[in-house]
Amino acid sequence: MTRREGPAVWAAFLWPGGHHHGAWRLPGSTGADLMSFENYKQMALDCERGKFDVVFLGDRLDAWPLPTEYLARTARAARLETLTLTGALAAVTSRIGLVATASTTFSEPFNLARQIGSLDHISGGRIGWNVVTSYTDDQAHNYGLDHIPPRPDRYARAQEFLDVVKGLWDSFEDDAVIRDKDSGQFFHAEKFHPLDHQGRHFKVAGPLNMERPPQGYPVICQAGASKEGIAFAGRNGELLFSVNSSLDRARDYYQAVKKAAADAGRHPDEVKVLASINPVVGRTEEEAEEKYEQMQSLLDDDVSRTFAEVYFGIDLSAYPMDEPVPEIELPDAAHGMPRAHQEYMLTRARDRKLTMRELVYGFNGTNIYPKSAEAAADEFQEWYETEACDGFILQISHVPEGVTDFVDLVVPILRERGLIRADYTGRTLRENLGLAIPRNRHAA
The missing domain is CATH 3.20.20.30 (Luciferase-like domain)
Structure with a gap:
């Protein structure tokens, strides 16, 4: 190794x-x-x-x-x-x-x-x-x-959101603030910047009323x-x-x-x-x-089963509880739980050859x-x-x-x-x- x-x-x-x-x-x-x-x-x-x-x-x-x-x-x-x-x-x-x-x-x-x-x-x-x-x-x-908005829309908003936040954090340049008591100059005016962002989701003038964060x-x-x-x-x-x-x-x-x-x-x-x-x-x-x-x-069986049903968006009564977890067709997850994690839980159960009961009653964490x-x-x-x-x-x-x-x-x-x-x-x-x-x- x-x-x-x-x-x-x-x-x-x-x-x-x-x-x-x-x-x-x-x-x-x-x-x-x-x-x-x-x-x-x-x-x-x-x-x-x-x-x-x-x-x-x-x-x-x-x-x-x-x-x-x-x-x-x-x-x-x-x-x-x-x-x-x-x-x-x-x-x-x-x-x-x-x-x-x-x-x-x-x-x-x-x-x-x-x-x-x-x-x-x-x-x-x-x-x-x-x-x-x-x-x-x-x-x-x-x-x-x-x-909830569709996933592509959420990520498009997230990208613009993050771009705006980073732009605001850059309002003051790193060496803008000098705090010169003798001259009375607190910061260099030319190193303090508005944002003037106008995008699909946000319109933000800036600048941010805060010095740049220590980590940038x-x-x-x-x-x-x-x-x-x-x-x-x-x-x-x-x-x-x-x-x-x-x-x-x-x-x-x-x-x-x-x-x-x-x-x-x-x-x-x-x-x-x-x-x-x-x-x-x-x-x-x-x-x-x-x-x-x-x-x-200390797990509550009714809570575990109900949580699994809500999480996957399916009626688990259709599946034999003491047989291995089969391939399951998940419903449209556009307005529900994250599809990637649903698939992870089912893949994990099949990789470990769990029964449906073990999946449901062991639905206790990741x-x-x-x-x-x-x-x-x-x-x-x-x-x-x-x-x-x-x-x-x-x-x-x-x-x-x-x-x-x-x-x-x-x-x-x-x-x-x-x-x-x-x-x-x-x-x-x-x-x-x-x-x-x-x-x-x-x-x-």
Whole structure:
């Protein structure tokens, strides 16, 4: 096995209640307190102690797509707003990167440019923006729309949105502000630029009333797996989150993204692809299995089945529950769940020869399974060193305990193998990821 140079990129995807649907019910856990900033603070500090690159905060602009009678038996209906939470975490951490999610479909460029730029200044250059287009009618209903716009329209708006935001972040050139008290000159007038953007979706005059962010642009993150999503990531993304059902599929996806970046005129190394591998870890396989089975025992069968039916948009009663998952024709997903992830779940079930019952009752999160710390480290090493990814995004199954378990049990093994850094090498997220500061478009 050929060893890659340098450590992998590490991100922790924190979701209120944990990514496993039964984890909020664990006895003695504080994970059920979805509004607890102390939980998020503890997890962020644990990740910083482990020298992770990123704490990633996902978001939705609705509750969760379940009938209320079933939703009420989950920990999915409530969460903190991610930009607000990121600002609070910036104040209690010092080195780790912080990525917040914000939608281009239901926001305005000037507002988000100010909000995310402010976070980058407050944190000293540690912010990333997870650019999403949203994908469900439930979210559209909260913004005066009957349906979510079609995917091509959402991505066209997203591209223009991002172009406008970057233009606003370039309003002040890097050396524009001089703060010369003796002369009374605060900034060079000729280095302060309006935007005067007039496009299909937006009309924005600018300039932004904020100095350029410390990173030039906060790191642009993206998780799209559709054809449009890969193209968007190739053109714009710097940190890309991916989910694949096997090592071979992950390698194919990795190459597709790198090619998309090259086709867009970028160097493939400008896009860091993170794979989602999410073991429930223990000191031994038996200890990990015990933790996992405890969470599995806390799943609600009716909720799991209903969630799977809503997610796939199909009536599962038509399929024998104790036979292998067959080829399933999915309905039109234009106004529903992301097709790429639906196909991932079905492909994973067929690759692992799961029964329909195992698919439905195990519909508890993405790639969540038990492993000893040593075996987990082996899997991470294989994926990284065979170029299936540039690093990993861990969808932590149970919180906050799952973060502590990983940092205490797996990180020391990864560090011995050179897969995670011994200490931070830079002050900003870009520096730690090895990404250059984008050139200001107005620079001479």
